[in-house]
Structures are given as C-alpha cells and as structure tokens.
Amino acid sequence: MSQVTDTLGEKCPLCANKQRLVPLWFQENTETWIKCDICNAWCHASCLKLPSEECDRIDEYHCPECTRTHGPSIYKVGIRKSKREHSKVNYADLENGLTGNPYKWKRVLDLKLFQKHKFRKIRGEQLTIDWVRWFGLEEPIIIENSDGLDMKMPHKDITVSEIAEAVGYDTPVDVIDVSTQQEIPDWNMYKWATYFDGPKRDQVLNVISLEVSDTSFGDSILRPRIVRELDWVENMWPNKKNIEYPKVQLYCLMSIKDSFTDFHIDFGGSSVFYHVIRGSKVFYFVPPTPSNLKKYSRWISSPEQSMTFFADLVKDCFEVKLVAGNTMIIPTGWIHAVYTPDDSIVIGGNFLHGFNIGIQLAIYDIEKRTNVPIKYRFPYFEKMSWYAGKYYNKILKEDSSSLSQWELKGIVELALFLLGFTGKLESNSESTIEERQLIKDNIPNEISDPIRLTKRLSRRINRIINQGNMDFDEEESEDQKVNLKSCRRDHDDNSGISREDNSVSTKIKLRVKKRVIDEDHEKSVKWAKTSSSVPRPPPYNYSIYSYDENDRESSTSPTPEEIAKVEQIIKEKIREFELENRKKNYKN
CATH class of the missing domain: 2.60.120.650 (Cupin)
Structure with missing residues (x-):
C-alpha cells in the first residue's frame, strides 16, 4: 500500500500542458488524485477515467507507463487517494x-x-x-x-x-x-x-x-x-x-x-x-x-x-x-x-x-x-516630482496657456518642494553627506543641473503670474513674504545661465483669496448627451500667489528653517481656501 501524501504543488503528467475546465477550488479541495507506487507520479483520477470509488479499492497502483513493465494495479487492499484537504488555520x-x-x-x-x-x-x-x-x-x-x-x-x-x-x-x-x-x-x-x-x-x-x-x-x-x-x-x-x-x-x-x-x-x-x-x-x-x-x-x-x-x-x-x-x-x-x-x-x-x-x-x-x-508609500515619489518639475518647466517655456489655474498654483508649491532639496545641496548647507547623497539618488539622471532647473521653473512661473493671468490682492503682510529661491551667482556663471536668467525673482509673496466663479457662465454650460468633448471654459478668477521682483534680500539660498516656514504657510493657506469652498458647496 503506497503512502498518501499532500499533493499541493504536484502536476498531473496527463494534463500538465492542457487547459482543464475544472474550477480551482474543485481541483484543490475535492478532486481525487492517485499515486503510482512504481514511479511515484501523482495523477488525476479523472484523467485516468477512474471513478473515486474504484480508487478506494486499489492497493498498489501502476500508472499506464509503469503497467507496461510491472503489470496492472493490485486491488482490494487500501485507499490510494488524496482529497487535498488542508488544516484551517487563522x-x-x-x-x-x-x-x-x-x-x-x-x-x-x-x-x-x-x-x-x-x-x-x-x-x-x-x-x-x-x-x-x-x-x-x-x-x-x-x-x-x-x-x-x-x-x-x-x-x-x-x-x-x-x-x-x-x-x-x-x-x-x-x-x-x-x-x-x-x-x-x-x-x-x-x-x-x-x-x-x-x-x-x-x-x-x-x-x-x-x-x-x-x-x-x-x-x-x-x-x-x-x-x-x-x-x-x-x-x-x-x-x-x-x-x-x-x-x-x-x-x-x-x-x-x-x-x-x-x-x-x-x-x-x-x-x-x-x-x-x-x-x-x-x-x-x-x-x-x-x-x-x-x-x-x-x-x-x-x-x-x-x-x-x-x-x-x-x-x-x-x-x-x-x-x-x-x-x-x-x-x-x-x-x-x-x-x-x-x-x-x-x-x-x-x-x-x-x-x-x-x-x-x-x-x-x-x-x-x-x-x-x-x-x-508611492514609489519613487521624489523622483517623480523632479520629472514633473522638468515637464512643467518646459510647458511654461513653450505654451503656458495650456495650464489651468489649478496647475499654476500647484507649480509654485512644486517649486518650493524641490527647492527644499536643492537648498541642502548648496555648499553652505549644514546637511550631512548621507542626506546629500540621498537627495542626489532621487534626482533623475536626465536632470544634470537640479539647481538650474528649480531656478528656471521659479522664474517662469513668476513671469506667468506677473503677466496678469491671475488676480492678486494688493495688500501683503510681512509674514506672507516667502523666500522662494536664489541660486548663487557663481553657480550661474558656471552653469551657462544667461544674464537674463539672473533676473529671477527671489521673493514670492503668498496670498490666497476665495475663488470667484462666474455663476451665469456655469449655468449656461449644457453638456450635450452625444458630445465627447466640451468647450474650454474661461479660467477661474483666482488670487493665489504674487511675486515681487524688486524685493531681494541676498543671493544666498534659503535656510531649511525658512523653507519649512514657507511650506507651512502654503499648506495652511491652501487648506483654508479649499475648506471655505467645500463648506460653500456642501451648504448649497
């Protein structure tokens, strides 16, 4: 009588390369297997066309291949099957x-x-x-x-x-x-x-x-x-x-x-x-x-x-x-x-x-x-952010009109996020060697000069905002002034940036104001049932960020504390802005 063992992981040689129309749960829990006592191969009883009851009567089973050399199976002794039952463990x-x-x-x-x-x-x-x-x-x-x-x-x-x-x-x-x-x-x-x-x-x-x-x-x-x-x-x-x-x-x-x-x-x-x-x-x-x-x-x-x-x-x-x-x-x-x-x-x-x-x-x-x-966590989040910075820098250069107010607002936040890394790469930074290396490891190889990228991204979003695509409050409080970025002049001289590029604003003044929606226009938008596209609406009237190109303090990079303060101000103002809109929407 051959020993019955767990057949999990075994493959039936008669159907290993064939598609079987049998549910997995049936194969795993109820299908009968039988083992050859000569070559130790497990086979589906159904592939051998053996009824389950007949398997119970076989003492020594010989598969079709072994039957040629060892004769037929011997009956009337024991059971040769496995139900593939497993212990129920929580x-x-x-x-x-x-x-x-x-x-x-x-x-x-x-x-x-x-x-x-x-x-x-x-x-x-x-x-x-x-x-x-x-x-x-x-x-x-x-x-x-x-x-x-x-x-x-x-x-x-x-x-x-x-x-x-x-x-x-x-x-x-x-x-x-x-x-x-x-x-x-x-x-x-x-x-x-x-x-x-x-x-x-x-x-x-x-x-x-x-x-x-x-x-x-x-x-x-x-x-x-x-x-x-x-x-x-x-x-x-x-x-x-x-x-x-x-x-x-x-x-x-x-x-x-x-x-x-x-x-x-x-x-x-x-x-x-x-x-x-x-x-x-x-x-x-x-x-x-x-x-x-x-x-x-x-x-x-x-x-x-x-x-x-x-x-x-x-x-x-x-x-x-x-x-x-x-x-x-x-x-x-x-x-x-x-x-x-x-x-x-x-x-x-x-x-x-x-x-x-x-x-x-x-x-x-x-x-x-x-x-x-x-x-x-989202894999390669920081590296993805660098790719986004590179992408938006190109869009701002070639066709900024394709960007919505939501995206323009976000690009400022993205620039500040990336500046937090480049600030730590500066020679006067107190960052450790390990911190610097970790930042460099997350910068894609396609971005050879991250400091130059963040500077140009800042300059271009600065220009878009100052062109009047957004409305701004004229009053600005001192605690809302944000040192966005200023790369060292000697770095600019070595990186091939033109003198025009050095006119980048190093100050950003933050102001978030309630979104203004043209309700008449919104009501007039009727979506056609069969249309696969909609007319592009006019942009929201936002007051988000404004820059002051004449407001410079120095050509040094912001400290980590300054950057942290900037990020905190942005987060709080944006949350206030979004919460106010949501409350209004829920109320309506």
Missing part, C-alpha cells in the same frame, strides 16, 4: 494570540449615521480634461455608466480563477485578514483563487493591492481616457520598458462579502480611479480639511487606532454606494474606508497629477512624519 489569531471577529465592522457600520453625499454624477463623455480644468478635482466624481470613458475592462462574469491563470498562479499576493486588518504571509494567486472561488470560507479575507500592469491580464485593460491624460507617470516618466518605474497604475481588488478596509489615504496623496466589475462597494469619505488631516495624522500614530472608529472623530463623513458597472474618481487626500456588501472584483489604479499638487505634497509629508513604511 494566521492572524496565531500571530496576535486572540480570536478576531471579521463581522464586527458590519455591526459598527450599522450603528453609525452617515451623511448623504452630494458629489457630482456625470456621464463618461463629459469627463474630459477641459471639464477638469473648469471644475477641478476637489471631490469624488461618480460615473454610473462607463460609456464615453474610453476604457477597456474585463468581462463582468470573470472569476478569480481566470485572473489567477492570467497573472500567474505563483504570483505573490498580499492578503488581509479583515478581522485584524493585518496581512497574512505566504499567499499566492493559486491559493487565493482556491479560497475565493471555493465553497467554504473560514475567514473573511481581502486583496486590495495586486498590481497587474506587466501581465497579460493587465495588457487586456485600458484605463479611462481622463486618467491616462492626467497621470504623471504616463506623461512624464521616460520610457518604462526595461527600467523601474512607479507600478501603481493598475490594481485588481478582490473582496468577499463583509470585507472592510479601514480609513486611509492613498499613498502620496495619489488620486484613484475605481471601476466595479462585479458585486458592490460602499465608501465612507472624510474631506481632507486641515483639521481632519491633523486628526488623521494623530489617529494613525495612536496605539488606540484599532479601538477607535475614525469617523467618530470628525464632523462630516459621506456614504457612497457603487454597484457593478459604476466608476468613480477619488481625488487627492480624501480619507476613506470601504465596505463590501457582496463578493466583488474591482479594477483600479493610482495616479499623481497637476491639479492637487499641494495636497499631494502634504500627504507625502504626513507619511514621512508618521514613519509610514516604504512599502506603503
């Missing part, structure tokens, strides 16, 4: 020494009262780059029908087993135990498909971070047109073939009923597109106001986080329900949790863009201050 319980309750989140949500959202619902053909230039990306956008989004998604009946086959059964996957919100180690797509498509589930598990960009499955997906047009990685990162790049553009999320993802902000303040293929989702959104971001920062750093429902700490939390076929754009910085009422499959992706640069940088700062592990 990994989170073993690690934490407690029994988690995966359904506690549903009970918590049922006891809470959430506000009804007033976010925009638009048609796919309306969501164009011109629409974004007019309305911005300040609140979630819901598209109930994907027609007009110019995207390609998997068919609505796709299974996790099919996804596993497309991305590779051995592909590692991060699985989250919903009861503890902790990751479970050592899972791959084969094991996950077996769990998801199987008839028995002893845990509530969730997968929200399977990146599929460089797989055959990912190749069959096309993101919405608006995402492709906005995405910094898509438009600014150099040739992505054979080099590393931020692989965050395409995720497959697979959640079973009652899955819950606790409140979070997407890494690097990135925005997200979210399309429900199957099932349904419920989102709980908290606006990224200065007060809410401070509370969030304290909450994620608190040892009481697991015992505190974040929505209880804030004033406003909005509920949004999505069903199969719905698409949503989640803008920068929105704090949100997600509940899954039914088994669901979702395609989504993260992207940085130029319409909320300030909040993106603020979220990145929160991640650094709260020591978020590198694994959970």
Whole structure:
C-alpha cells in the first residue's frame, strides 16, 4: 500500500500542458488524485477515467507507463487517494494570540449615521480634461455608466480563477485578514483563487493591492481616457520598458462579502480611479480639511487606532454606494474606508497629477512624519516630482496657456518642494553627506543641473503670474513674504545661465483669496448627451500667489528653517481656501 501524501504543488503528467475546465477550488479541495507506487507520479483520477470509488479499492497502483513493465494495479487492499484537504488555520489569531471577529465592522457600520453625499454624477463623455480644468478635482466624481470613458475592462462574469491563470498562479499576493486588518504571509494567486472561488470560507479575507500592469491580464485593460491624460507617470516618466518605474497604475481588488478596509489615504496623496466589475462597494469619505488631516495624522500614530472608529472623530463623513458597472474618481487626500456588501472584483489604479499638487505634497509629508513604511508609500515619489518639475518647466517655456489655474498654483508649491532639496545641496548647507547623497539618488539622471532647473521653473512661473493671468490682492503682510529661491551667482556663471536668467525673482509673496466663479457662465454650460468633448471654459478668477521682483534680500539660498516656514504657510493657506469652498458647496 503506497503512502498518501499532500499533493499541493504536484502536476498531473496527463494534463500538465492542457487547459482543464475544472474550477480551482474543485481541483484543490475535492478532486481525487492517485499515486503510482512504481514511479511515484501523482495523477488525476479523472484523467485516468477512474471513478473515486474504484480508487478506494486499489492497493498498489501502476500508472499506464509503469503497467507496461510491472503489470496492472493490485486491488482490494487500501485507499490510494488524496482529497487535498488542508488544516484551517487563522494566521492572524496565531500571530496576535486572540480570536478576531471579521463581522464586527458590519455591526459598527450599522450603528453609525452617515451623511448623504452630494458629489457630482456625470456621464463618461463629459469627463474630459477641459471639464477638469473648469471644475477641478476637489471631490469624488461618480460615473454610473462607463460609456464615453474610453476604457477597456474585463468581462463582468470573470472569476478569480481566470485572473489567477492570467497573472500567474505563483504570483505573490498580499492578503488581509479583515478581522485584524493585518496581512497574512505566504499567499499566492493559486491559493487565493482556491479560497475565493471555493465553497467554504473560514475567514473573511481581502486583496486590495495586486498590481497587474506587466501581465497579460493587465495588457487586456485600458484605463479611462481622463486618467491616462492626467497621470504623471504616463506623461512624464521616460520610457518604462526595461527600467523601474512607479507600478501603481493598475490594481485588481478582490473582496468577499463583509470585507472592510479601514480609513486611509492613498499613498502620496495619489488620486484613484475605481471601476466595479462585479458585486458592490460602499465608501465612507472624510474631506481632507486641515483639521481632519491633523486628526488623521494623530489617529494613525495612536496605539488606540484599532479601538477607535475614525469617523467618530470628525464632523462630516459621506456614504457612497457603487454597484457593478459604476466608476468613480477619488481625488487627492480624501480619507476613506470601504465596505463590501457582496463578493466583488474591482479594477483600479493610482495616479499623481497637476491639479492637487499641494495636497499631494502634504500627504507625502504626513507619511514621512508618521514613519509610514516604504512599502506603503508611492514609489519613487521624489523622483517623480523632479520629472514633473522638468515637464512643467518646459510647458511654461513653450505654451503656458495650456495650464489651468489649478496647475499654476500647484507649480509654485512644486517649486518650493524641490527647492527644499536643492537648498541642502548648496555648499553652505549644514546637511550631512548621507542626506546629500540621498537627495542626489532621487534626482533623475536626465536632470544634470537640479539647481538650474528649480531656478528656471521659479522664474517662469513668476513671469506667468506677473503677466496678469491671475488676480492678486494688493495688500501683503510681512509674514506672507516667502523666500522662494536664489541660486548663487557663481553657480550661474558656471552653469551657462544667461544674464537674463539672473533676473529671477527671489521673493514670492503668498496670498490666497476665495475663488470667484462666474455663476451665469456655469449655468449656461449644457453638456450635450452625444458630445465627447466640451468647450474650454474661461479660467477661474483666482488670487493665489504674487511675486515681487524688486524685493531681494541676498543671493544666498534659503535656510531649511525658512523653507519649512514657507511650506507651512502654503499648506495652511491652501487648506483654508479649499475648506471655505467645500463648506460653500456642501451648504448649497
């Protein structure tokens, strides 16, 4: 009688190179295997056309190949099969020494009262780059029908087993135990498909971070047109073939009923597109106001986080329900949790863009201050910011009229962010050798002179603003004066910058004023049902930043303390500006 062993990882030699129309959960949990006592090969009983009952009567089994030399199998002694049954282990319980309750989140949500959202619902053909230039990306956008989004998604009946086959059964996957919100180690797509498509589930598990960009499955997906047009990685990162790049553009999320993802902000303040293929989702959104971001920062750093429902700490939390076929754009910085009422499959992706640069940088700062592990941050964020600086410097030089007021405001913030690095590279900086090297490592090779780049970026945004494309307050307080950047004259002489370039303003005066909207014009905009584009509206009447070219102090670089003060002023003023607009919108 041959010994019955676990067959996990074995391949049946009779069907190894054939496609089998058998669900993975059946293959893994109930399909009968039988082992040859001569060559020790395991085969599917179904491939041998042996009924399961007959396998029970075989004592010594000989496969077809071994039958030629050792004769037929010997019957009537023992059992030669494996049901591939595995012990049911709650990994989170073993690690934490407690029994988690995966359904506690549903009970918590049922006891809470959430506000009804007033976010925009638009048609796919309306969501164009011109629409974004007019309305911005300040609140979630819901598209109930994907027609007009110019995207390609998997068919609505796709299974996790099919996804596993497309991305590779051995592909590692991060699985989250919903009861503890902790990751479970050592899972791959084969094991996950077996769990998801199987008839028995002893845990509530969730997968929200399977990146599929460089797989055959990912190749069959096309993101919405608006995402492709906005995405910094898509438009600014150099040739992505054979080099590393931020692989965050395409995720497959697979959640079973009652899955819950606790409140979070997407890494690097990135925005997200979210399309429900199957099932349904419920989102709980908290606006990224200065007060809410401070509370969030304290909450994620608190040892009481697991015992505190974040929505209880804030004033406003909005509920949004999505069903199969719905698409949503989640803008920068929105704090949100997600509940899954039914088994669901979702395609989504993260992207940085130029319409909320300030909040993106603020979220990145929160991640650094709260020591978020590198694994959970936007990859190559600083390098991506340098590429963005190079890109916008070129746009400002060639055709600044193509930039919206949102982007012009953000370019100032981006310039200040990059100046924080170049200031530490100056010879008079107190930065350590390690700090300098880390900064240099994050500067792309394509940018040979980062100081020159930041100076020209500052000069060009200075000129655009002073040309009158924005309105400004005439009154400026002393504490709003910001030392933007001044590169050393000797550096300019060595870098080939012309004398004209040395006229860069070294002072920026910050002023944020309430947005003024032409309500009559907005009411007059009627989106045609069949139109795939909209007329470009006039820009918002903003007062954001003003520069004073005559206000110079010295040709030295700003100190780290000055830069930190600048960044803090910008963040506070922008938050006040956005909070005021949101309050007005919610009130209306």
